[in-house]
Amino acid sequence: MMSTERSSKVDAGTSRNDAGRTYLGWRHRVLIPPPGPAPRRPAPEDAHGLSEEWIAGQRDSEALTNRPLYYALGGLALLALLFPLLWSTRVLPGPLALGGVFACAAIAAPVAFALVQSRQVMARRLARAEERIGAERAERERLLRERQHDHARKYTEWRAACRAYEAQPHWYGVTVPSDTSAVVVVGGTDSGWSALLTTVGISRLREGGDLTVVDLTGRGVTRELVRLARRCAVGPRHWVLPADLPRMTLGTDLDAGQRARILSAVAAASGRDEDSDADETLLLRLLEVLGPDVGIDRLIGGLRALVTPAEDMAEDDPALALLGPRERERVRERCADVPDARGRAWRLEQRLSPFEAVGTRAEEGTYAQVKIISTDRASGPGAARVYGTYAVAALSELLEARTPSRGSAATASRKRRERTRTVVVCGAETLPEEEVDQVLSAAEDGGVEVVLMFREAVPLALRHLDGPSRLPVLMRQSGPEEGVERLAALVARASGGRGVDMAAHGLTEAVGGAVGETAAEGEDGGSEGEPDDEPLFPSPHTESGALIRNAAAAIAPLDLVRHVRSATVWGRATEKAAEADTPNPERGAAGADAGGTAPDTASLRSLAPTTALVLTPDGPVPADTNPGILTLATATLATAEDHRNPGVGRDVVPMGAEAGVSPESPRVRRSGGLGRGTVPAGGGTPTDTSGDGVVLEEARGPMTVPADDGLDPSQVPPNLGPPPERLDWRV
Known part of the structure; x- marks a missing residue:
């Protein structure tokens, strides 16, 4: 299968470890434009030679020119014959007749010489014409060979461009920047939130990170996340409040x-x-x-x-x-x-x-990698506010208790880059403002990533959109007009007047229409408050026989792709709509950068359920939060920026090293990861995964040899150490 790149959106000085990335979705980009039609093979020109017509014309011209001489020569011959005849009839005396014959011969000699010379000139002219035609034929053949060699080179380049165009990924990962401690999501439907939660869950399950979800919506937005975690043999700990208060030890x-x-x-x-x-x-x-x-x-x-x-x-x-x-x-x-x-x-x-x-019937507490605290829909918004306040306040205190010491700046910097713990609050608009501020402050100091999801553009959500460590994300809006207008103005300011490409990809529309609200309500029409997860998975083992446990060090990359495809409604719907994943050459390499429409309230209200506008410092980035995109052969965990500017290090091979590929588009060699692709470029340290022993490692920039090693820097270092890790079978 075709090989793709794997990279991430990282800054030059703040590269994130691959194990600490949080993915919000994927953006569709065609970075390498279509190569166009194949170059035409040069055809040989028509052969040109001396035609019979031209030779006949030359001879006719010569005959026409020499005709008076032939007439003169004939007249002299007749005259020379006449003199002997006159002598024989005794009209002229013999000496005079003989003198006349000699006179005619004397005059005819130069005429005959001129005719012979004219014939030689014509022969030389024809010979020169043959030589000129031969030289021109040789020159044409030489030029033809040169054009054929040039065509072969261009065709090789075209074939390489075709392979690069066909092998390039179409979906690039959209990640949370390393200097971001909180993601503020405003808007969205139940299905859109379900997709975003599952995508964030993939980020944590991939490297064995910690995920805590506080769901105050009263709906089943965590259903697909629960299904995926259990299929990955990770049993999430789920409390539905208030029924599960006796089993919950949070805050005790x-x-x-x-x-x-x-x-x-x-x-x-x-x-x-x-x-x-x-x-x-x-x-x-x-x-x-x-x-x-x-x-x-x-x-x-x-x-x-x-x-x-x-x-x-x-x-x-x-x-x-x-x-x-x-x-x-x-x-x-x-x-x-x-x-x-x-x-x-x-x-x-x-x-x-x-x-x-609270905690009166709690069992022996063990660590759970995925924890979900949700409120019953029947309790109402008032109860959701109270129970949500208790859960979020307790989490804030726990995060503050785990805040690392500030003695070492290097340690604090490393903690911030490797955010492998995420806290998601769904329905944050129901919480008091003080608790929202508290959890944001605790997350910023404790090295934990917080995702706040607001259903509407309420003043509390608008106040937290701005900040040096905040990442605003906008989804489909359904709130008051005033709040949506402020969001439209925020998008316009972030885009810098360039406009935003708000058109949804065909795959996004197809999957959104196919899934609808099924992702939140379930195929059986249940809700999150109903204990229907256990009947779906009554066995302590997965279908493959793996024992469901509270945590896992990591999920093997290919296993995670397979689980997303089989366990989630997003994976199944994406597999059915995969034919809609076709590149649009009209968008070209510029994609959304080429321009778009000015954002307005109508466009924000008509966004696809899984579409999210990520307001990065470089401008709004349209992303599809559908986790099923991970299962596509054209998806990669790289970002578009890293694809165009990857580092050159030990695991990086420039495309210019291959025949016919421009060195300006480097390609990163695979060393493991999800799906088809390569490790992302940038700084970082190796991160082990479980299962097949694949090691994910980020490139560390250009590799140099120290001068004191006694090695020639221009030479390749010897192949020392153990053999490389087993490559992904989809390379």
């Missing part, structure tokens, strides 16, 4: 200050104009008395003790019965100076009562 193993902040944020999310700082102080004092690892049920008992008078033992109160008399007395003494302690305790008890059972 933190210190007192962190737990107090989480619970005060939950209380503030369910109320209005409340003093969260005073609530946090009250909760912190309760935790000081009852212990930092106390359950929320006992914490509610402490709040109940503040509400209940000291003389009331309340023996029939199960919450108050969890505390002994001495603990109740200590709680009242410690919280006596809190303003309005009784009323505040009553409100906190009311708002924290849904979380009373």
Whole structure:
């Protein structure tokens, strides 16, 4: 099969490790233009020689010119005959007749010589004409040979250009830049979010990274991600709130200050104009008395003790019965100076009562590579706000607890480049603004990538679109006109007035129409809140017999491609619509850079379900978030920029080294990865994968030999060390 390139969008000084890339989708580009028709083979010209007509014409011209001489020669001959006749008839005397004969002979001699000379001149003229024709024929043959050699060279170049055009990828990966800590997605449908989540999940499953999804939409946008993870033998840990609160240990193993902040944020999310700082102080004092690892049920008992008078033992109160008399007395003494302690305790008890059972039936906790926290659709938006606040606040505290020390700048820089942990919040518009700021700040300092997905262009989403470490992503809009107009203005400003190519590829439209909302609702019409994942996978083993486990070091590249094709509706729909993946020569190598239409609200509202506009510093980049594109033979994990400007290193071979290929379009040699392709160019370190032992390694720039090694820098270093890793069978 044809070989493609694999590269990534990296900056010269901040190259990302291949293991830390987060893919948002793929963009369709035809970087190498069509080579056009094959050069025509030069045909030999018609052979030219001395024609009989020309020779006859030359002879006729000579005869016409010599005709008077022939007449004169004939007249002299007759006259010479007449003189003897006159002598014989005794008209002339003998001497006079003989003198006349000699006179005629004397006159006829130069005439005859002139005729002979004319015949020789004609013969030489014909000979020169033959020589000239022969020389011209030899020159034509020489020129023909030169044109044929030139045609052979051009045809070889054309064949190489055809191979390069046919072998080039059509879909290039769109990745999150290395200096980005948060991706802010505004807009989108359920199917579009499902595609984006699955694509982000592929990025983490590929190298064994950590993925946490907080789904506050109440719909099944994580369904395809769950299917893919289980097919990859990675069992995701899934909590559906509030039903799974007893099984969830999130936020229960933190210190007192962190737990107090989480619970005060939950209380503030369910109320209005409340003093969260005073609530946090009250909760912190309760935790000081009852212990930092106390359950929320006992914490509610402490709040109940503040509400209940000291003389009331309340023996029939199960919450108050969890505390002994001495603990109740200590709680009242410690919280006596809190303003309005009784009323505040009553409100906190009311708002924290849904979380009373958190962690009460939790099993022995083990690490899970993929974690999903979703809310039940039947709970409503208010419950989604409260439960989502608890989950996001707890995650923020965990991220802050894992923040690396700032002692070494090199260590901090390396942590930022190798972001193999991702937190995705679907429906972030339901969260309080303070929690959104908190999780963004924690992610920026903790080396974790955060993806915030807002359904509409609400003010909270618009405020977080700008920032040095933010990457705005726009999908199909359905919100108020004012917010969509601001997004259109943002796209126009990012494009710099060049316009944006908003036309969707035929494959994007075909797959979007075929999948519809099936990716979110499931083929059986279920929802995320329904526990239908276990009936789909009742066995602890996959179809191939692999044991489903909580985590995997990495997924073998070809296995991941196969799992995406078989386990997800996106892979199956893309396989059926693969015939729509044809290059459009009219777009040429410039693609979207050639221009487009000015973005407006209508174009943003009519985007395809899986189309996303990634607002990079270089301008808007249209991308297709469909994860099934990974299964296409024309897809690559490289970016278009790296394809045009790859590094030249140990694993890089310039295309100019091959016959007939321009050295200005280098090609990266494969050393492993997903699908057909090569390792991306740029800086980085090797990253091991599991399964077939393929090593993904990024090129490190031009290879040089130190001068003190005693080696000639112009010579190739010796082939030392172990043999190279097994190549992908699709090369």
